[in-house]
Structures are given as C-alpha cells and as structure tokens.
Amino acid sequence: MRYMKPQNKSVLIISILIPLAIGSLSALISGNMSMYSSLNKPSFSPPAYIFSVVWTFLYILMGISSYLIFVSGNASSGKALILYGIQLFVNFCWSIIFFGFSQYLLAFLWLILLIILIILMIQQFYKINPVAAYLQIPYLLWCIFAAILNYTILMLN
Template sequence: MTARGGSTDRSLERTDILEAVAFVVAINVVGGLPGIISSPDSAWFRDLEKPGFYPPEIAFPVVWTLLFTLMGVALWLIWRSSRTGRTLALGLFVAQMAVNVAWTPVFFGLGELFAGLVVIASLWVLVAATIVAFRAVDRRAAALLVPYLLWVTFAAVLNYELWRLNS
C-alpha cells in the first residue's frame, strides 16, 4: 500500500490485488477439494429422507463459492495486518478450515450423519471463535465471515434434521 500525492489515503496496488485474488483462489481450491472426493451424488444420499427446507442442489456450489471467496478476502486482510492478535486469528482460521474440509468426507464419504453433526458443531464453535479473533485484528475481515457462520448454522440444522429423519 502506498500513499498517493503525500496524502494519508491508501490505495491498493496491483500486487495487493493479485495477492488477494491468490488468497481467494487458494481458499476456493482447498474448500472445494473434499467435494471432488466425496459428493452428494452417492446413492445413499439420494435415498435419504430430506426435510422440507432442503435447498435445491445448485444452491450448495453457489453458496460455497461465495463463502469461500469472502473467506479468502477476510484471510488476506488478516494476513497483511501487523496488529496484535494476528497469529491467533490465523491459527483459528486454519483450524476451522481443517474442520470444514473434514465434514464432507465424514458426512458423504463415510455416510456418518451423527459424526457429521459432531464435526459441524465443532466447526460452528471454531468459526465463531475465528470471527472474534478476526474482529480484534480487522473488523472488516470479521464481518466478511458472518455469512459463513450463518450458513454453517443452517447447515448444522440441516445435518441434524437429516440425522433425525434417517435414524
């Protein structure tokens, strides 16, 4: 970031934009990999009884792409910060991302609805903690994760209902 014309206004340089795009692409790739390995196209998942509020299948890739994009920008904001709390925020982000990535193989790969519920409950706690840690470093980054927490909340309810209806 540079100050232009001696003012205190800061503008993004081309390298900043490229770096932000790289973060967005990386998070989308990492987040999308489990879906390639374990997908909802399996016969057992198609045969599950689903609640009335189950969204159309197209909603999932659209929502996750948007959320991973927001997460990538949020992570980039924290990464480039020098504020106190940055290391904790980054560590929590990595932890929640690892749990996020674990959910798909547990739920779809193993077909374990209850174990998926345990994983997604853990994910919810980690995402909430990540938002708190991000807020201490950069409020914008924290705000970018709020839709993610809302979606994980919805997904947890959906996971619970799938488990309840099919147990």
C-alpha cells in the first residue's frame, strides 16, 4: 500500500466530513422527521433507524469518491467536482422538502432531478477514476429506492 502524505489524509477526512455535515445539517433543518412514523407507508418501507445508518455509509462513500477525484490531477476534476457539489445541494434540499414542508410530489420530482445529476456525476467521475464512479453506485441505487418509496408515500397520503 502506498504511503499517504499527511496533507492527503487531511483532504480525505475533510472530503468525508463535507457530505456528512451537509446531510446532518439538512436533517437538522428538516426538523419534523418524526412525522415519518405517522405516514401511510408501503410494506417495503424500512424502519426509520435504517435511514440514518444507510445515509451515513453513503455519505462516507461519497466523500471518498470526491477525494479520489480531487487528488486525481485530472484537468476535468474541477468540472466533475462542481457537478458533485450541485448534486450534494439537491440532496441537501430533498429532506427539507419532504420532511420539513411535507411536499411529497415536489420531493419526488426533486429526487428525479437528483437521480439524473447522480448519473451525470458518475459518468464524469468514471472518465477520471472508475473507482470513484463505482463508489457512487450504492448512492444511485438508494436514491432510486427512495424515489419509489417517496412516490408510494405520495400515493398513500
């Protein structure tokens, strides 16, 4: 295994902390996540505690992935990281739309936008570092599942 310079360790840690902080801030602003238990949900809806576990894991993968792009030295990494930042902002807003404002239709449409952005980001990342792209696949799959869940909740409520 190649030795990692101390400044690269710091960049890796910061890269992981950014999505974790953004996710935590979104959850904090959303506030009313307890309302989820009162919603009519489909049978395939996971228990509420699963969401924080999965999102923590996904945010860590996102951070590692963005780190790989950041340190790649590739001329396209700036463009790819801007797309990463945009999708992270869209991700940030979804919880606020769904939990904070209970706007299930808008949240569903917002998730479709997020899924499109994730696909575009994966394509950009793949050109720079395929591993960085592969690390985003669980995030994409989870967001597709979230969109199906969101749509079903919209229909049931």
